[in-house]
Amino acid sequence: MNIAAAQSGGPTCAINASLVGLFGEALRTPQIDAVFGSINGIEGIINDDLVDLKRIIRTNEDMVLLKQTPSTVLGSCRYKLPDISQEGASELYDKIMACFERHRIEAFFYIGGNDSMDTVQKLSDYALSVGSDIKFVGIPKTIDNDLPVTDHTPGFGSAAKYVNATVQEIIRDSSVYSIDSVTIIEIMGRHAGWLAASTCLLRTNDEIAPHLIYLPESDFSAERFLEDVRAERAKHKAVIAVVSEGIKLEAGGMRSGMIDNFGHEYLSGVGKVLENLVRNEVGCKVRSIELNVMQRCSSHICSATDINEAEQIGAAAVRTALEGKSGVTMVFKRLSDRPYVITIEAADTSLLANKEKLFPKEWITAAKNNVSDEAVKYFQPLIMGEVDIAMKNGIPLHFKMH
Amino acid sequence: MNIAAAQSGGPTCAINASLVGLFGEALRTPQIDAVFGSINGIEGIINDDLVDLKRIIRTNEDMVLLKQTPSTVLGSCRYKLPDISQEGASELYDKIMACFERHRIEAFFYIGGNDSMDTVQKLSDYALSVGSDIKFVGIPKTIDNDLPVTDHTPGFGSAAKYVNATVQEIIRDSSVYSIDSVTIIEIMGRHAGWLAASTCLLRTNDEIAPHLIYLPESDFSAERFLEDVRAERAKHKAVIAVVSEGIKLEAGGMRSGMIDNFGHEYLSGVGKVLENLVRNEVGCKVRSIELNVMQRCSSHICSATDINEAEQIGAAAVRTALEGKSGVTMVFKRLSDRPYVITIEAADTSLLANKEKLFPKEWITAAKNNVSDEAVKYFQPLIMGEVDIAMKNGIPLHFKMH
Numbered sequence: 001m002n003i004a005a006a007q008s009g010g011p012t013c014a015i016n017a018s019l020v021g022l023f024g025e026a027l028r029t030p031q032i033d034a035v036f037g038s039i040n041g042i043e044g045i046i047n048d049d050l051v052d053l054k055r056i057i058r059t060n061e062d063m064v065l066l067k068q069t070p071s072t073v074l075g076s077c078r079y080k081l082p083d084i085s086q087e088g089a090s091e092l093y094d095k096i097m098a099c100f101e102r103h104r105i106e107a108f109f110y111i112g113g114n115d116s117m118d119t120v121q122k123l124s125d126y127a128l129s130v131g132s133d134i135k136f137v138g139i140p141k142t143i144d145n146d147l148p149v150t151d152h153t154p155g156f157g158s159a160a161k162y163v164n165a166t167v168q169e170i171i172r173d174s175s176v177y178s179i180d181s182v183t184i185i186e187i188m189g190r191h192a193g194w195l196a197a198s199t200c201l202l203r204t205n206d207e208i209a210p211h212l213i214y215l216p217e218s219d220f221s222a223e224r225f226l227e228d229v230r231a232e233r234a235k236h237k238a239v240i241a242v243v244s245e246g247i248k249l250e251a252g253g254m255r256s257g258m259i260d261n262f263g264h265e266y267l268s269g270v271g272k273v274l275e276n277l278v279r280n281e282v283g284c285k286v287r288s289i290e291l292n293v294m295q296r297c298s299s300h301i302c303s304a305t306d307i308n309e310a311e312q313i314g315a316a317a318v319r320t321a322l323e324g325k326s327g328v329t330m331v332f333k334r335l336s337d338r339p340y341v342i343t344i345e346a347a348d349t350s351l352l353a354n355k356e357k358l359f360p361k362e363w364i365t366a367a368k369n370n371v372s373d374e375a376v377k378y379f380q381p382l383i384m385g386e387v388d389i390a391m392k393n394g395i396p397l398h399f400k401m402h
Numbered sequence: 403m404n405i406a407a408a409q410s411g412g413p414t415c416a417i418n419a420s421l422v423g424l425f426g427e428a429l430r431t432p433q434i435d436a437v438f439g440s441i442n443g444i445e446g447i448i449n450d451d452l453v454d455l456k457r458i459i460r461t462n463e464d465m466v467l468l469k470q471t472p473s474t475v476l477g478s479c480r481y482k483l484p485d486i487s488q489e490g491a492s493e494l495y496d497k498i499m500a501c502f503e504r505h506r507i508e509a510f511f512y513i514g515g516n517d518s519m520d521t522v523q524k525l526s527d528y529a530l531s532v533g534s535d536i537k538f539v540g541i542p543k544t545i546d547n548d549l550p551v552t553d554h555t556p557g558f559g560s561a562a563k564y565v566n567a568t569v570q571e572i573i574r575d576s577s578v579y580s581i582d583s584v585t586i587i588e589i590m591g592r593h594a595g596w597l598a599a600s601t602c603l604l605r606t607n608d609e610i611a612p613h614l615i616y617l618p619e620s621d622f623s624a625e626r627f628l629e630d631v632r633a634e635r636a637k638h639k640a641v642i643a644v645v646s647e648g649i650k651l652e653a654g655g656m657r658s659g660m661i662d663n664f665g666h667e668y669l670s671g672v673g674k675v676l677e678n679l680v681r682n683e684v685g686c687k688v689r690s691i692e693l694n695v696m697q698r699c700s701s702h703i704c705s706a707t708d709i710n711e712a713e714q715i716g717a718a719a720v721r722t723a724l725e726g727k728s729g730v731t732m733v734f735k736r737l738s739d740r741p742y743v744i745t746i747e748a749a750d751t752s753l754l755a756n757k758e759k760l761f762p763k764e765w766i767t768a769a770k771n772n773v774s775d776e777a778v779k780y781f782q783p784l785i786m787g788e789v790d791i792a793m794k795n796g797i798p799l800h801f802k803m804h
Contacts, residue, residue, distance in 0.1 A: 011575050040580045071574035078579070166798050169699040172473035172800060173413050177480070178442045204795040206802070289694045297571040300703050303796065383796035393606040394705065394785035395566045398574060399606070 001031055001106040003318070004050065006038035007141075008112035008119070009078070011071035012155025013162075013299040014310035015141045016169040018111050019074070020067050021314025022139070023053055029318065036103060036190040041077035041112070041117055045099045046092065052053060056401055065399035067307055068389050070297035073401055081122045084129075093126050100134055102113070107321035108133040111314070113153075117329055117353040126347065127295060135321040138329035138349050139314055143296045146192035149347045150331035155296070157306030157382035160198040162298040163187060164241040164383060166291060167242065171209045174238040180238045180283040182229055185210070186271030188295050189244040191258030193217050193359045195295065196244040197371045198379045209240035211370075216246035217359045218368040220284050226276065226281050228369045233284065243270055260304050300396050304385025309342070340381035403433055403508040405720070406452065408440035409520070409543075410514035411480070413473035414557025414703040415564075416712035417543045418801070420513050421476070422469050423716025424541070425455055427596040433719065439506060443479035443514070444521055447501045448494070458803055460575060467801035469709060470791050472699035475803055482517060483524045486531075495528050496643070502536055509537040509723035515544040515555075519731055519755040526751065536801045537723040537724030540731030540751050541716055545698045548594035550759040551749045552733035556715060557698070559708030559784035562600035564700040565589060568783060569601050569644065573611045576640040583687040584631055584641045584680050587612070588673030590697050591646040595619050595761045597697065600781045611642035613772075618648035618769040619761045627676065628683050630771050635686065645672055702798050706787025711744070718746040742783035 005022055007015050019037075026032045035053040038044030051074075057063055066073060082089040100108065107122065110116050117138045124136035139146050143159035147201060167185055174183045187196040193215025202209065211232045214220060232239040247270055271288035278286040313330045329344040337339040363375045390397045407424055409417050421439075428434045440446030453476070459465055468475060484491040494712040502510065510525065512518050519540045526538035542549050545561035569587055576585045589598040595617025604611065613634045616622060634641040673690035680688040700733055715732045722730060730748035737743040765777045792799045 012576055043580065069574065070571050072578050074578065076578040134611065161796055165702045166696060168797060168800060169472050169701060170695060172471065173695045173699040176413055176474050176478040178445065178477065201795065201797065205797050205799065289696075292691045293572060293575045293689075294568055294691075294693075294696070298568065298574040300567045325433065351616065370658060380795065385796070386793065391788065393782065394563055394787070395570060395603065397607065397608050398570060 001030055002034040002036060002104045002106045003081065003109065003321070004036040004038055004045070004103070005109040005111065006041045006044060007072035007074050007118040008041035008110060010075065011296050012141050012143050013070045013158035013302040014154040014306050015071070015111055016069050016073050017067045017307045017310035018139050018154055018314035020063050020142060021311035022109055022318055023024060023057055024063065025276035025315035025318040029322065030236065034103070036105060037074045039353055040075040041075045041116070042079050042081065042110070044074070045096050048099050050103065062141065062399060065390060065397055067311065068299055068387060068396065069398040070299040070300070071341055073399060078115070081119050083130050084122065084126055086147070096123065097127070097130065097245065107137065109137050109139055109317050111139040111141050111320070112352055113140070113144070114352060114356065116148055117349050120329065120348045121327060121353040127326065135324070137317045137321050137326065138352070139308070139317050140329060140352070143195060144189055145191050145194035146356045146358070147352050148355050149351050151334040151342060152332060152382055154306060156194065158299065158302035159195055159295050160201070160379060161296055161303040161383035162301050163195060163291060164199060165301055166199050167210060167240070168202055168205065168207060170289060171207060171240055174240060179285055180233060180237050181287070182233070182241065182282070184241050184243060184271045184274050184286070184288040185290060186243055186245055186290045188291070189216065190246040191216055191356055193244040193246070193357065196242050197359050197363070197375055199242050200371045200375050201379050201383065203376060204380065205285045208236070210242040211236060211239050212241040213370050214241070214243045214247050215364065216244050216248065217360055217361060218364055220247040220249065222277060226277070226367070229278055229282060243274060245270055249273060300389055302387055303383045304387050305382060313344055320346045337377050337381065344363040404436040404438060404506045405434055405509040405511065405723070406437070406438035406440055406447070406505070406507045407513065408430050408443045408446060409474035409476045409513040410443035410478055410518040411544065413478065413698050414545050414558035415704040416556040416708050417473070417513055418471050418475050419469045419712035420543060420716035421555055421711035422465050424511055424720055425459055426465065426685065427717035427720040431465055438507060439476045442477035442483055443518070444483065445479045445788045450501050450552050452505065454684050456586070464801060466486050466597070467792060468800055469801050470701055470789060470798065471800040472701040475801060479637070482605070483521050486524065495663060497533060498525065499529070508794065509534065509539065509725070511539050511719050513541040513543050515542070515546070516754060516756055516758065517752050518547055522731065523729060523751045523755040529728065537726070537728040537794065539719045539723050539728065540754070542731060542733065542754070543712070545597060546594050547596035548758045548760070549754050550757045551753050553736040553744060554709060554734060554784055556712035558596065560701065560704035561597055561697050562603070562781060563705040563785040564703050565597060565693060565697055566601060566603050567703055569612060569642070570604055570607065570609060570689060572695070573609060573642055576642060579689055582635060582639050583689070584635070584684070585689070586645060586673045586676050586680070586690040587642050588645055588647055588671050588690060588692045590693070591618065592648040593618055593758055593760065595646040595648070598644050599761050599765070599777055601644050602773045603781050603785065606669060606782065610730055612644040613638060613641050615644040615772050616643070616645045616649050616764065617648050617761055618650065619763060620766055622649040622651065624679060626770070631684060645676060647672055651675060677703065693714065693779045702791055704789055705785045706789050707784060709789055715746055722748045736794055739779050739783065744753060
């Protein structure tokens with residue numbers, strides 16, 4: 001039998017590790033012949049744009065390098081399959097199934113977030129409806145950590161490790177001058193604030209900062225924010241506020257639009273808006289820093305726990321398909337925080353597809369400007385361990401498809 | 403005899419390593435008793451705000467941690483001493499000399515950039531004029547690498563290593579989708595483009611990107627920039643342009659002002675301005691990324707060469723003062739690129755104070771949008787080697803003054 005894998009959604013540091021885990025397990029499984037990679041997610045299946053992974057990942061060194069390479073080696077997509085009931089949809093589904101049949105692909109693995117799980121769900125439903133025996137298995141990944149059922153998602157731990165290391169360095173940077181200042185750090189997370197919340201881990205390293213943490217899960221109020229900043233300024237010379245990009249400024253009576261020098265309005269990040277708010281209303285030295293895409297691709301400081309788990313969940317997906325399961329997504333179950341023990345299971349994909357898991361409201365402090373120590377216990381194991389990154393000429397080596 | 407050290411200017415990853423080098427050399431020198439640290443640069447001397455470094459750096463582990471801690475453990479300042487001829491200046495100089503005498507400080511070391519070297523120059527001139535025997539020695543540091551005489555500056559190599567690792571990760575991140583895109587990465591450097599230029603090192607790792615590099619040393623033209631972007635788009639799916647923050651948009655007929663939602667104009671970075679330019683004039687997917695203060699404080703991926711050299715130049719400064727030299731700044735002389743060989747010498751501070759060394763025009767390509775391979779040879783040794791960073795709970799450990 002042949003199998004195929006694809007990667008979808010936004011990049012992370014762990015998505016290639018899951019591909020390596022899947023590929024390695026396929027090599028160890030005698031009944032699997034070819035392992036195809038679909039270029040740009042499901043688009044590669046639709047357009048019959050496949051590569052033979054055995055020709056691409058050729059040595060153990062290739063596997064090691066691919067594990068430390070961020071983003072998606074097979075490319076990605078933001079493609080949402082239409083409902084089968086939509087006009088023209090059945091032709092598209094037939095095209096997909098024809099590609100699988102042409103290449104004798106008996107199992108398809110989709111590494112992605114909740115949108116990608118929607119694709120897994122639709123394809124497994126369709127396969128069932130037409131009597132096909134092809135197995136569809138989802139492998140989660142997202143730095144947002146917003147998938148239900150699973151304890152956490154591959155990719156999140158590395159993003160959290162980068163964010164914590166970087167926020168700590170910014171704390172050092174902000175404390176050098178004798179003048180008082182406010183630093184606002186904008187962290188990814190449009191709906192779920194897990195990544196911003198994870199900066200509570202700096203407490204375990206004896207940091208008092210970040211003094212303030214704002215998540216999309218709480219109502220945001222510009223007035224309360226200014227009160228918080230003023231209160232922290234009375235206590236600390238250099239105030240550090242971490243904000244999720246998804247906090248709702250509009251609900252707080254603010255617009256995030258700016259007019260550029262072409263006269264066009266453009267949306268700036270919340271960090272820049274809050275920076276201007278503090279400058280105008282508090283009048284102190286203030287700066288905002290956006291950690292931007294570095295949060296999802298800084299594999300040079302990835303979490304060994306995350307990368308190893310990502311590899312293991314990729315391998316587990318192959319075994320699950322061989323057990324005959326389809327329409328399932330691999331998930332982590334946590335058995336214990338200390339020692340940290342997890343198992344990998346297969347959950348019904350319908351429980352995850354198009355669904356979000358938000359940061360628990362009970363872990364947000366009453367003042368809505370920080371998170372509780374319960375969150376520290378949850379986050380701690382996910383960022384543990386460092387990967388010994390292979391370097392060339394002083395720069396991390398990346399795997400490249402030629 | 404007692405000695406004192408201070409740190410000044412913007413943070414780097416190496417400025418504490420120079421303090422450790424100086425402190426370690428003092429411990430090995432029997433005639434040196436106390437080693438004072440002046441809080442917030444020369445302000446600590448003026449305000450008699452000194453700490454006894456032997457009470458603060460107490461173990462070998464403290465020295466190791468301080469070497470891997472970014473920013474300035476003693477704080478910093480942007481204080482420029484008035485000319486001695488200015489009204490009231492002599493009282494200030496007398497106050498400074500009185501502090502030195504009160505604590506029997508016979509040598510003062512200032513770790514900083516070209517502004518700090520101005521302080522070294524003025525104080526050594528003043529000491530000479532009043533018959534004082536106190537020695538003043540400068541220790542260079544700046545991520546901008548813009549000091550003359552010295553081959554390079556401590557702090558630059560670590561910044562260049564971070565920038566190269568991060569730009570490479572952004573290259574991976576930008577290549578995932580099938581849609582064409584332009585990514586503009588803004589790098590620090592107000593007058594000198596060394597740090598942006600250093601991204602040419604990615605060539606040694608088989609990267610084609612960055613496709614375009616713009617430095618403040620060249621005239622910037624918005625039209626030529628758009629032509630360049632269009633030409634690269636014809637060749638590459640994901641165009642990467644690196645720009646120094648100091649490129650002169652105004653000279654290119656552009657304003658960098660934006661109007662925020664308070665109706666106030668604020669200056670945005672050149673990256674955001676060029677992003678909007680590409681969006682409006684080319685009309686493709688475009689984003690800009692500012693590496694911000696992470697360039698100067700990301701010690702988790704510092705250059706071992708840089709940190710070790712910073713330590714050595716700090717130690718050499720102590721020996722230089724004991725040899726009786728004053729009004730000098732320690733500099734690196736490069737004897738060979740491969741193998742990389744440098745020596746440390748003392749240069750007359752007047753050769754460095756308030757002076758800038760720009761990126762050589764002959765290393766900029768004729769099209770003014772990239773740099774030549776000569777630059778690669780120069781930059782290569784500076785980013786070599788990794789420091790094995792001590793971690794706690796998955797996050798780098800920082801030294802903190804209690």
